[in-house]
Amino acid sequence: xxxSSNSNLAHHFVDSEQQFDASKMxxxxxxxxxxxFFGGLFAAYIIYRAWYPELYIMASSQLDTTMGxxxxxxxxxxxLTMALSIWSAQHNDRxxxxxxxxxxxICAIVFMIIKYFEYTHKFHLGIFxxxxxxxxxxxxxxAPQFFSIYYMMTGLHGIHVIIGxxxxxxxxxxxxxxxxxxxxxxxxxxxxxxWHVVDIIWIFLFPLLYLID
Amino acid sequence: xxxTTTSPNIGLKIKRFTSPDHPxxxxxxxxxxxxxxxTTIDHKKIGLMYLGSIAFFFFIGGLLALLLRLELxxxxxxxxxxxxxxxxxxxxxxxxxxxxxxxxVPAALGNFFLPIMVGAKDVAFPRLNxxxxxxxxxxxxxxxxxxxTGAVDTGWTFYTPYSAQTSASVVSMTFGVFxxxxxxxxxxxxxxxxxxxxxxxxxxxxxxxxxxxxxxATSVIQIxxxxxxxxxxxxxxxxxxxxxxxxxPTLGGDPVLYQHFFWFYSxxxxxxxxxxxxxxxxxxxxxxxxxxxxxxxxxxxxxxxIALMGFLVWGHHMFxxxxxxxxxxxxxxxxxxxxxxxxxxxFNWVATMYKGSISLRTPMWYALMFLFLFTIGGFTGVMxxxxxxxxxxxxxxxxxxxxxYVMMGGMLVAFLGGIHLWWPKMTGRMYNEKLANxxxxxxxxxxxxxxxxQFILGAKGMPRRYYNYIDQFQSLHQFSTVGSWVLxxxxxxxxxxxxxxxxxxxxxxxxxxWGGRSLEWITQTPPVxxxxxxxxxxxxxxxxxxxxxxxxxxxxxxxxxxxxxxxSDQHDNKHSVNA
Amino acid sequence: MSGHHNLSLKVxxxxxxxxxxxxxxxxSVAMIHIPSPFNIVVAISxxxxxxxxxxxxxxxxxxxxxxxxxxxxxxxxxxxILVGFTMLDTMFRVEVIPGF
Numbered sequence: 001x002x003x004s005s006n007s008n009l010a011h012h013f014v015d016s017e018q019q020f021d022a023s024k025m026x027x028x029x030x031x032x033x034x035x036x037f038f039g040g041l042f043a044a045y046i047i048y049r050a051w052y053p054e055l056y057i058m059a060s061s062q063l064d065t066t067m068g069x070x071x072x073x074x075x076x077x078x079x080l081t082m083a084l085s086i087w088s089a090q091h092n093d094r095x096x097x098x099x100x101x102x103x104x105x106i107c108a109i110v111f112m113i114i115k116y117f118e119y120t121h122k123f124h125l126g127i128f129x130x131x132x133x134x135x136x137x138x139x140x141x142x143a144p145q146f147f148s149i150y151y152m153m154t155g156l157h158g159i160h161v162i163i164g165x166x167x168x169x170x171x172x173x174x175x176x177x178x179x180x181x182x183x184x185x186x187x188x189x190x191x192x193x194x195w196h197v198v199d200i201i202w203i204f205l206f207p208l209l210y211l212i213d
Numbered sequence: 214x215x216x217t218t219t220s221p222n223i224g225l226k227i228k229r230f231t232s233p234d235h236p237x238x239x240x241x242x243x244x245x246x247x248x249x250x251x252t253t254i255d256h257k258k259i260g261l262m263y264l265g266s267i268a269f270f271f272f273i274g275g276l277l278a279l280l281l282r283l284e285l286x287x288x289x290x291x292x293x294x295x296x297x298x299x300x301x302x303x304x305x306x307x308x309x310x311x312x313x314x315x316x317x318v319p320a321a322l323g324n325f326f327l328p329i330m331v332g333a334k335d336v337a338f339p340r341l342n343x344x345x346x347x348x349x350x351x352x353x354x355x356x357x358x359x360x361x362t363g364a365v366d367t368g369w370t371f372y373t374p375y376s377a378q379t380s381a382s383v384v385s386m387t388f389g390v391f392x393x394x395x396x397x398x399x400x401x402x403x404x405x406x407x408x409x410x411x412x413x414x415x416x417x418x419x420x421x422x423x424x425x426x427x428x429x430a431t432s433v434i435q436i437x438x439x440x441x442x443x444x445x446x447x448x449x450x451x452x453x454x455x456x457x458x459x460x461x462p463t464l465g466g467d468p469v470l471y472q473h474f475f476w477f478y479s480x481x482x483x484x485x486x487x488x489x490x491x492x493x494x495x496x497x498x499x500x501x502x503x504x505x506x507x508x509x510x511x512x513x514x515x516x517x518x519i520a521l522m523g524f525l526v527w528g529h530h531m532f533x534x535x536x537x538x539x540x541x542x543x544x545x546x547x548x549x550x551x552x553x554x555x556x557x558x559x560f561n562w563v564a565t566m567y568k569g570s571i572s573l574r575t576p577m578w579y580a581l582m583f584l585f586l587f588t589i590g591g592f593t594g595v596m597x598x599x600x601x602x603x604x605x606x607x608x609x610x611x612x613x614x615x616x617x618y619v620m621m622g623g624m625l626v627a628f629l630g631g632i633h634l635w636w637p638k639m640t641g642r643m644y645n646e647k648l649a650n651x652x653x654x655x656x657x658x659x660x661x662x663x664x665x666x667q668f669i670l671g672a673k674g675m676p677r678r679y680y681n682y683i684d685q686f687q688s689l690h691q692f693s694t695v696g697s698w699v700l701x702x703x704x705x706x707x708x709x710x711x712x713x714x715x716x717x718x719x720x721x722x723x724x725x726x727w728g729g730r731s732l733e734w735i736t737q738t739p740p741v742x743x744x745x746x747x748x749x750x751x752x753x754x755x756x757x758x759x760x761x762x763x764x765x766x767x768x769x770x771x772x773x774x775x776x777x778x779x780x781s782d783q784h785d786n787k788h789s790v791n792a
Numbered sequence: 793m794s795g796h797h798n799l800s801l802k803v804x805x806x807x808x809x810x811x812x813x814x815x816x817x818x819x820s821v822a823m824i825h826i827p828s829p830f831n832i833v834v835a836i837s838x839x840x841x842x843x844x845x846x847x848x849x850x851x852x853x854x855x856x857x858x859x860x861x862x863x864x865x866x867x868x869x870x871x872x873i874l875v876g877f878t879m880l881d882t883m884f885r886v887e888v889i890p891g892f
Binding site for chain 3: 021024025028029031032035036039040042043046047050051053065069072073076077079080082083084086087090091192193196199200203204206207208211
């Protein structure tokens with residue numbers, strides 16, 4: 001328990017535990033909005049897949065299952081390392097906290113690199129979003145519709161991965177400045193919650209987009 | 214009770230803290246200068262900045278309305294051409310809904326009073342609160358920027374396919390609304406956590422002022438609904454820029470899907486807009502009847518019920534859109550049920566007044582206006598929810614009249630009631646009550662002149678958003694337009710006496726001019742920076758008017774949280790009631 | 793900080809391994825042809841189990857306040873309402889112009 005004036009405790013909170021619980025509650029509420037935000041895209045997916053099931057089966061073959069599976073593994077690993085960085089903070093191990101955050105960042109970057117290769121391969125084939133679609137390899141008049149949804153869902157997810165990388169870099173900088181220890185690591189905890197939801201969204205995206213056969 | 218005693222429910226040693234009406238240094242004096250205001254994390258200043266912005270945007274939206282009504286003086290062109298007319302009503306709607314009504318009570322009054330009513334020093338995340346305000350201004354900027362780059366002419370609902378094809382700056386306005394959504398979400402988030410985590414000892418859920426229950430229910434809706442609006446607008450922006458075709462039938466999309474996504478937010482949004490108003494009415498009727506609000510738990514839980522059931526009825530905006538008959542029937546049926554919790558509230562408010570000691574001050578006049586106007590609005594809502602009737606009335610002036618009765622006659626009137634109730638507490642000044650009552654009367658008369666006429670116009674077949682109309686409707690339109698001038702006059706008088714009260718000749722208000730019992734009436738006027746100079750402990754309920762004020766002034770020493778962290782009995786004597 | 797439940801190393805690594813296995817399962821199952829709509833049911837069920845593990849163990853929901861779980865549950869519920877009620881329309885329209 002802190003005996004000197006606790007500078008991490010905001011003046012309107014009674015104690016650190018109240019502040020920590022409030023921060024977690026706030027982040028969970030924010031994650032509810034993220035789920036509903038992505039949820040709209042999942043809804044569009046479901047509705048249009050129900051209308052054009054054969055299109056979805058055909059178009060999904062254009063997605064590289066191997067790359068998608070590797071990316072799934074990469075994100076799961078990154079969730080583990082994110083959780084481990086919190087574990088390290090709880091055990092007052094500053095070095096390990098930075099180490100695991102750094103590995104998480106690397107995993108995220110690997111994810112984006114694989115994504116880059118996937119996208120550029122598609123562009124090479126003429127699979128662009130919306131009006132710019134020129135690919136002729138799928139024999140379905142509504143083919144662009146699938147890829148519009150694909151790009152929206154994976155694109156929005158990718159933006160959230162990048163935002164996560166930014167947040168984690170900020171955490172590393174603050175940790176190196178000795179801002180966190182076992183008595184205060186709230187920002188790491190709540191960025192962790194955010195990162196796990198980014199992972200969960202991909203856990204659903206992967207089978208729904210890549211594994212329709 | 215003695216000056217020192219033990220609190221009944223939780224056994225805390227408490228003592229009485231009396232304080233003079235006016236503090237030595239109130240919150241506005243504690244940090245001075247423009248920079249202090251613009252970088253403040255004090256919820257009270259943030260609330261006032263919201264209030265000023267909302268008032269300004271209301272003025273703009275109101276001018277647009279007067280312009281609209283003036284154009285409708287004659288059946289053909291009066292002074293606006295058709296495109297300009299479309300732009301004016303689109304802007305009027307978008308400004309009034311997104312920049313005024315959605316934030317109104319929560320961002321202005323909620324921000325100011327929620328922490329005080331729970332006894333806290335601020336909201337759970339004060340810096341996030343300031344960020345919310347700046348996000349609000351950013352969203353407003355982008356929305357209004359569209360006026361100069363190609364004002365939007367789609368109506369505030371931005372229906373596809375027109376919104377995907379029109380050359381107007383749809384992207385700028387929808388991006389602005391997208392950004393405004395974040396402000397709404399962050400405010401709701403802050404409020405939920407504050408109510409859960411920062412209540413002072415003794416303040417159980419059952420002792421919360423009903424205003425806070427309504428803010429809580431509103432915040433729940435904001436969290437669940439706004440993200441879907443965000444994705445809808447994002448998809449519309451993508452539709453325009455990348456032509457993704459998600460709402461375009463030639464590319465396999467569905468324009469009606471846009472409407473489903475849009476109304477999934479926008480119907481609950483009308484409950485975001487009205488629930489805080491209900492909360493204000495509960496406070497006013499309780500205080501000015503000097504009686505406990507009848508059926509406290511019915512009102513509290515019906516707010517939650519409205520919040521949740523409000524998500525199940527959005528299709529009643531789409532009866533003629535081409536959606537399946539099955540969904541139309543289901544939505545119509547559920548719409549009938551959603552009126553029940555609101556009806557319960559109206560009965561409870563009237564029951565509160567029965568055998569009460571009614572005090573007809575300005576806030577109470579607004580509450581009475583509310584009961585009359587909102588009831589009309591509510592009934593006509595059920596009429597529109599009747600599938601067969603709606604086929605005739607959809608997109609007519611009947612709908613326009615309905616939503617103005619609930620939004621303006623209901624919510625705005627409740628907001629004005631709240632302003633007049635809490636003005637003395639926020640500013641330390643009292644307004645001229647004769648002028649205030651005159652203004653209220655003009656607003657009431659002007660409102661009914663303007664909008665009751667529109668029920669008649671609509672039932673006779675006058676379509677909404679129409680620039681031209683048949684000659685037979687002219688006298689009704691003109692009557693409605695004159696009503697809008699009476700409204701304008703009423704608001705002008707209000708602006709005058711409110712500003713006057715802030716000036717050198719303004720009357721200083723006591724800390725509890727109405728005899729309220731909730732915590733905001735116990736603290737000084739205007740409040741100090743940290744709201745209280747002690748930690749309040751709550752013993753009685755917020756409507757226990759029969760108990761003497763002295764019994765509401767109890768608390769424990771110390772407003773500095775850092776003191777508490779050292780106490781070894783921290784866990785036995787938790788200085789707050791966590792959910 | 794007092795009153796917290798620290799994460800356990802064993803649980804974290806165990807969860808990660810389980811997630812890995814389930815991912816392999818997801819891909820394998822996709823290779824087998826299962827008649828529609830059961831293929832979707834199986835794929836989603838596995839994804840739900842994976843999400844459950846992430847929420848309960850990585851996000852420490854097991855030891856966290858019930859309110860957070862309730863919030864999470866509500867987000868899923870309302871998503872289902874969005875999809876479900878919209879499909880009451882999209883799946884039940886009568887073909888006005890056949891083949892359009």
